[in-house]
Amino acid sequence: MSSSTVALSVIFGIVGSGTVAGFFSRAHHKMDLEQWTVAGRGFGAVLVYLLMAGEVYTTFSFLGASGWAYSRGGPTLYILAYLTLGYVISFFILPPIWEMGKRYRLQTQSDFFRVRYGNEYLAAFVCMIGVLSFIPYVQLQLTGLGIIVQIASFDSIGRAAAMTISTVLVAAFVYVGGIRAVAWVSVLKDALMLLAAVSIGVALPQMYFGGAGKMFTALLQAHPRHLTMPGATQNLGHNWFISTVLLTSCGLYMWPHSFGSTFTARSGETLRRNAIVMPLYTTTIAFIFMAGFTALLVLPPLSNGDLALLTLVRKSFPPWLLGIVGGAGALTAMVPSAIFLLTASTLFVKNLFRPLFAPRLKDEQVSLLARLMVVALSLCSLYLAIYSSATLVSMLLLGYAGVSQLFPGVVLGLYWERTNPMGVFAGIFAGVGIAAVLFFTHREPWFGWSAGFLALCVNSLIVVFVSALRPAAEKVGAGVSTNLQVIR
């Protein structure tokens, strides 16, 4: 049996096991909209932990982090800092969001904006920003899946074909299983991811250099500036590091799926305990960095840094082990993709299409339309994945630049009674506009600062300024003072 057959068989075996486990998880639950999206709000600490970890640890942390460690160096440290800081922020803001969700039976992020600000159009606008920000994130996962199959097949399967197969699998998985299936597959995915990350991070430096310390010493001799900022880049210095950490940590729980998974928890306490434990999981990414640094010393120059980890694994280990690592990588792409597609499709139909165009739509019809949206969004992301050449980390930063613009509207909405829908709308509109102009004219970073962070600053100032200007009588939407009493 050829090496590629062995590796691919192991990968498809792992993906197949995960998919079957996911389908079985739905056997005892009637799949109405509430079950499909928030699993009846019945998840305890362990399942919420797995669901949230499943959302955060994606192809970005598996292939993207090692790719940036290989090609950029020092600036890659922002990943460790932003995830941990994001959990500190979540410790404070998720319990009050959960309280509102329980009281008003909220299912999505847009529901939160609708209830807090009493404005359907603002909720629809937030929904649109969320869905658009998801597209580069799903594109990232599909690109990662393509890389995995391409390398595991020893380049005999092209990346476009690999991505197409992956897209069909992911769409089918979400279409049938819903959120409960995704949470249970996270169990398998997380176990494999942890095992693969630690094994690779320890074994590769040991194999080639006799340990991590010796590997870093060799790296400092070969590339003295690689491990400090700006590393192998010209413009990703300290200002970029600080502003990007602030932008992405504010945005970590502004992704509609992260926000929505808050509502699946059994209590606000579950979310706090979760926030306490999650930073420890972040440390596994340091092992992934080590694989990227080792690749820089061992491999010939690669045209695409995102290929570094798997190319090194293929060079160093037998095909069956490449299959296990590839299988873990495939699940880290499939589980988050499934969550993103599930959330984006529900959001679009429930908070944009139904309220604005078809208010008489029943929940069963919403559920069916959401499933059709899964297919449409998958195809859109697949098209971009095939025809785009951006790195995995760049795709994620583009998504963050959009979704972080919702942060002022959420946080000021929770803690400042005067915040009004006009201010939030103006702030998000300006923030997203500035971020889009800077990103699409290749001005990231801009004068050394994160473009998304500059947009977030303008956004926050506008929200505060407009809200402060409005007279107190106009400051609230429907019943907002009651809502604020609930969360205090």
Next chain:
Amino acid sequence: LWDRVYPIVLGLPFNLFWLLSWIFLTPVCMWAAYRIEGQERQ
């Protein structure tokens, strides 16, 4: 501020070691805050 690789601590460049130390300290501090706030205990 301490973006430097030397001294190498536990086999890690100093900036990576410092960041990982901060990450390990974070859950400890959050847990302490959680307990102190609970001791609300009406």
